[in-house]
Every structure is written in C-alpha cells, then in structure tokens.
Amino acid sequence: MSVKISLAGVHKHFGPKQVLRGIDLEVQTGESMVIIGGSGTGKSVMLKCILGLVHPDAGSILVDGQPVIGLKGKALAAHQSRFGMLFQGGALFDSLPVWRNISFALSGPARERRAAAIDNLARVGLGADVADLRPNELSGGMQKRVALARAIAARPEIIFFDEPTTGLDPIMADVINDLIRGLVTELGITALTITHDMSSVRKIADEVAMIHEGRIIWHGPRDSLDSAENPYVDQFIHGRAEGPIKMPLRKL
Amino acid sequence: MSSLLSNIAQTLIALGSVVLALFATIGKLTRFAGVAIGRIVRPPWYPAQLFEQMLIIGYFSLPVVGLTALFTGSALAQQIYIGGSRFNAASTVPAVTVIGIVRELGPVLGGLMVAGRVASAMAAELGTMRVTEQIDALTTLRTDPFRYLVAPRIIAAVLVMPLLVLVSNALGVMGGWLLATQRLGFNSAAYLNTTAQYLEADDVISSMVKAGVFGFFIALMGCYHGYNSSGGAAGVGRATTNAVVSAFILILLSNLIITVIVFGG
Incomplete structure (x- = not known):
C-alpha cells in the first residue's frame, strides 16, 4: 500500500x-x-x-x-x-429534495442524475420513495443515510x-x-x-x-x-x- | 498625574481598538465584495438560482413596496397641500409629490422595505447554512459557494430593484393623485398633466440608479453577514440584525451621495 x-x-x-x-x-x-x-x-x-x-x-x-x-x-x-464528506449533522440542503441533494455534484440530464441518486439511495438501504421528499421530512437516521449516499455519489x-x-x-x-x-x-x-x-x-x-x-x-x-x-x-x-x-x- | 496619563492611555487604547476593528471590517467587506464581483463577471453562472432570487426579491416584495409607496404618496400630497396652502401654493401638490416620490421617497422607502424583508432573509438563510455546515458541504460537492449563493443574490437584487422602484414610483404618484382628486378637490386630468409636465428624465434615471445601488448593498449586506456568521442560533440572529442595520445605513448614505452628485448643482 x-x-x-x-x-x-x-x-x-x-x-x-x-x-x-x-x-x-x-x-x-x-x-x-x-x-x-x-x-x-x-x-x-x-x-x-x-x-x-x-x-x-x-x-x-x-x-x-x-x-x-x-x-x-x-x-x-x-x-x-x-473527496466526499459525511458531515456530523448531515448538512443536507433544506431547499432541495433528496434526489437533488444526492446528485448535486453530478452532471448530465436530470433523468440520469435522478436514476443515479436512486441507485445511491439503494446502496444505503433506502427506497426510491424517499427521492422526492425534503430533508426535513426524514428521520435523523434517514438523513444520515441520505448524506452518506450524497458523499459517495461522485465516487470519490x-x-x-x-x-x-x-x-x-x-x-x-x-x-x-x-x-x-x-x-x-x-x-x-x-x-x-x-x-x-x-x-x-x-x-x-x-x-x-x-x-x-x-x-x-x-x-x-x-x-x-x-x-x-x-x-x-x-x-x-x-x-x-x-x-x-x-x-x-x-x-x- | 500618572493616573491622568493612565486614563488618557486607556481611552486612546479603547478608541484605537474601535478604529482598528472598523477598518478590519471595512477591509473584510471590501474583499468579500471583490470576490463576489469576480464571480459575477466570469462564468459559470447559475440561471436557476438567479431566477429564483429574482422572484423572491422582486415579485414577492411587490405588495409591501407597493403599499408603502401608495400610502406615502397620499400622505405626502396631504402634507404638501397643508404646507402649500399657507403660501397660497396648494397648486404645487402634483409637481412636488412627483418630484419627492421619484427622486427620494420611492427609491429610499422601497430600498428600506426590501432591505427589511430581503437582507434579513438572506442573512438568516446563509447564516443557517454556515452553522449547519451546508456551505462547507457545497465546497466538498465541487460547487463554489460564492458562485452558487452570493453571485445570484447580488445580480438579482441589482436587476430587480430598479423595476420594483419603477412600480413603487408609479404607485406613489397614484397615491398622491387619489388623495388629491378624492379629498382635496383637484381635477384629475389637470393633476396628471402637471405631474407629467414636471417629471424629467433625470428624475427617473437617478431613481433607477439609486435603486440599483441599493439592491447591491441590500444583497451584499445580507450575504456578507450570513456567510460570515458563527456561534449557532444566536450568531444567526446577530447576523440578521447586522445585515438589516448595515443595509439601512448604506442605503441612506449612498442616497445622500447620489442626490448630492446628481442634483447638487
């Protein structure tokens, strides 16, 4: 190594x-x-x-x-x-739905970014049904998992x-x-x-x-x-x- | 003697630290504005953010700015009528109202109302993003916070404020016309003719310039105090207050400077 x-x-x-x-x-x-x-x-x-x-x-x-x-x-x-970073409080953007938080650093058409967000949600054990929710509609654990999905989305x-x-x-x-x-x-x-x-x-x-x-x-x-x-x-x-x-x- | 010298020294030290803090703040603010302007003039830009901010600053401020202008125009016409009557000059109501509204009250009161509404909201939003590490998160997500947060707010405020003040001026004049024709016995057509006769291009241009400058200061103060806030909820509260107070002061100061330059002879 x-x-x-x-x-x-x-x-x-x-x-x-x-x-x-x-x-x-x-x-x-x-x-x-x-x-x-x-x-x-x-x-x-x-x-x-x-x-x-x-x-x-x-x-x-x-x-x-x-x-x-x-x-x-x-x-x-x-x-x-x-780098990707999972912040202590999640630091999710309140004004954006979950899928746009996760795909924030990704480029390309919205449909592809949304699909990538849903794929990353699946990696952290969350379903596509949370993709359109706002961060304040999620529990603390779910917010952490969404933040984790965002941190890995760009494959740092x-x-x-x-x-x-x-x-x-x-x-x-x-x-x-x-x-x-x-x-x-x-x-x-x-x-x-x-x-x-x-x-x-x-x-x-x-x-x-x-x-x-x-x-x-x-x-x-x-x-x-x-x-x-x-x-x-x-x-x-x-x-x-x-x-x-x-x-x-x-x-x- | 030594205690007197000591007191003088203490006073000078206190005064010096205040002056130093003032210059440090001016330096930080100037640097912040310079970085923001650098991002404004060079791409990439964020059109969706810009459009959203234009909507928030312009469209959603229309009711408060419009009502302020309407009531102020009416009150101004009433006061000019009372004051003018003492010198047999009541007929000056349309001319003085339009000049007063377009040159001063429309842009200044519009600016102050927007500052109260928008600078505070910007400082609170960016301040909350700062203390919850959302601004740091933007950086780790390959996004320059100045481009994404600060530049669209400043551009939107500078573009939208002149339009807001244009509407504000029209409503202010309309407020004066309504009161003058409904309460003071003025003839409607004559009032409007006099208003048009006394309104000059310089009045409108200076009003628009003031509005653009006020928009810049409103967004700059909201963003600067929010972006640099610290210390949790209390820090965000302080940032909000400071944003509004500093925007008010800069609006009134820049209004004086522009008025003296344009109309000072």
Whole structure:
C-alpha cells in the first residue's frame, strides 16, 4: 500500500486558542483510519485542513505526495473534488429534495442524475420513495443515510466521516457502521472517520489514532487498541472519568 | 498625574481598538465584495438560482413596496397641500409629490422595505447554512459557494430593484393623485398633466440608479453577514440584525451621495 494522506507538524490556532499543535499522521491507500479523541481536541479542524477548508498555520499536508497547503482556485477545487464528506449533522440542503441533494455534484440530464441518486439511495438501504421528499421530512437516521449516499455519489477516492453515528440510536448507529464498512471494502475507498463511539471504531477501523490536545498521542491497528498500554487510550476506550485526561469541571 | 496619563492611555487604547476593528471590517467587506464581483463577471453562472432570487426579491416584495409607496404618496400630497396652502401654493401638490416620490421617497422607502424583508432573509438563510455546515458541504460537492449563493443574490437584487422602484414610483404618484382628486378637490386630468409636465428624465434615471445601488448593498449586506456568521442560533440572529442595520445605513448614505452628485448643482 502507498501513503494516500500525510500530515506532518500541522499547527492551527483560532485567536488565542491553539487547536492543532503538530499533527503527524499517515493514512494508506484503501485503508479505513479512525481518529478518536475528546470533544474540542481538533479532530474536525484536522479534516477541514486536509480538505483545504481551513488553512493551517504551519506544517505540511500531502495527498498522493502533492502538497495541499497553498492551493488556490482551480487547483484547490480539483483537490477538493477527490473527496466526499459525511458531515456530523448531515448538512443536507433544506431547499432541495433528496434526489437533488444526492446528485448535486453530478452532471448530465436530470433523468440520469435522478436514476443515479436512486441507485445511491439503494446502496444505503433506502427506497426510491424517499427521492422526492425534503430533508426535513426524514428521520435523523434517514438523513444520515441520505448524506452518506450524497458523499459517495461522485465516487470519490477519499471519504471523511465526521462523527457518523452521533445522535443515532444504537441500532441505527450499527446500520450506519455496517454501511460505512461495506462501502469502504466494496468501493476500495480510503476512509478517515472521526468518532467518540467505540462500537464504531471496532466496526469501521483498520487503523486507529488518538488525538489529544492537538497532537496524535497513539497510533496502531484496531486489534491492538485494547493492549495499547497508553493511559490516555485506556481511559478513553473505557470511558472513565478518572485518568490523565482531565475535564475542565468547576467544583460545586 | 500618572493616573491622568493612565486614563488618557486607556481611552486612546479603547478608541484605537474601535478604529482598528472598523477598518478590519471595512477591509473584510471590501474583499468579500471583490470576490463576489469576480464571480459575477466570469462564468459559470447559475440561471436557476438567479431566477429564483429574482422572484423572491422582486415579485414577492411587490405588495409591501407597493403599499408603502401608495400610502406615502397620499400622505405626502396631504402634507404638501397643508404646507402649500399657507403660501397660497396648494397648486404645487402634483409637481412636488412627483418630484419627492421619484427622486427620494420611492427609491429610499422601497430600498428600506426590501432591505427589511430581503437582507434579513438572506442573512438568516446563509447564516443557517454556515452553522449547519451546508456551505462547507457545497465546497466538498465541487460547487463554489460564492458562485452558487452570493453571485445570484447580488445580480438579482441589482436587476430587480430598479423595476420594483419603477412600480413603487408609479404607485406613489397614484397615491398622491387619489388623495388629491378624492379629498382635496383637484381635477384629475389637470393633476396628471402637471405631474407629467414636471417629471424629467433625470428624475427617473437617478431613481433607477439609486435603486440599483441599493439592491447591491441590500444583497451584499445580507450575504456578507450570513456567510460570515458563527456561534449557532444566536450568531444567526446577530447576523440578521447586522445585515438589516448595515443595509439601512448604506442605503441612506449612498442616497445622500447620489442626490448630492446628481442634483447638487
């Protein structure tokens, strides 16, 4: 396997808040990498830096060996067209019906785009009957599946999943996990997922990395997660309040 | 002495930070407008989006703009009649009404009403799209948000506002005519003749120019504040308020500048 995405020493701050403090990470082609870590540790910012939506202050980001930082105009658009992204809240366009959301990035006559949308709906386990509904007429789980169909519709090389199971019941979360794993295996896509959900990690990941205070503090195969012997990883995967990760709580 | 110096320093620091923030905002707004204009003049364009925005800004604003003009024209005719009567100049009602409506009240009140209706809606829509990551989603779906969201709104507002103001002017004059003929005893044909006699091409052209400029500022403020909103529902609320207030100020300021340039002698 070759390196698809490579980050080295990536720093980013917003005002006085230093969010990324030197991220080093490599994702192999066709691999499913899952990033775990607490809220506010910089996971989403890291994804947006790779996409070129946020500009890092320092460091380098390479996709297939090509630098991302500094891309502008058509070069940036060409870079972004290689990615699909499932946003945390779905980010479906309220004003458009489901089929137009899914086929948004596709070109060609409306009939062909609609057929492609229905085909992608089937991939995520939804029928053609939802194609003409608006996003606000769908349940949370269905919205997530439609967003997933939209993310894969243009057959991107790389897909980012931003907390794909947040806000879903355990059964629907498992359905989404199965879909993601299936899509990654079936379509041979390189996937980068960020999540807090350990059942997602165990189902989706080939490799796992943990981010804490803007740095990758552990990285390894999914099966070595339980034997990582890293107190931060151990505290996180077992969801313990006690440990090296301190929550900024005020005593009553 | 040292406390006096300290107070002066504190005041200067506070003043300086306000001035810096003002210039930073002007810089960001100018850059935003420059990027938007760059997208407006170069293809690809989105005709479906443009048509939809023309409908929203123009057609759906007609009732509020029309009623505003009709009532204002009537009230203006009544006031001119009362004021003019003091100098035996009640006969100036048609001339002053048409000049007042076409040069000032039609475009300004039309602009303010559209700003209240449209700038707020644009800021709320784009602000919601920003905080729900729909604008980021557009980028990942190979679509430039400036081309898809901002450019059609600005083009539509600039094209549609002159037409709206044209209708607004006609209804304003009609409001004055209705009141003058039904309440103040003016002869209908004479009123309309006087109106036509005193209305000049410059009045209409300046009215249309003002309307186009107001349309640009309305859409620019709605898009700028919505596009850059942050902080959830409260942030969208702030963006909406800021869009309307800044559009109002820019409409009134640009109206003054255009009036002075065109009619200032």
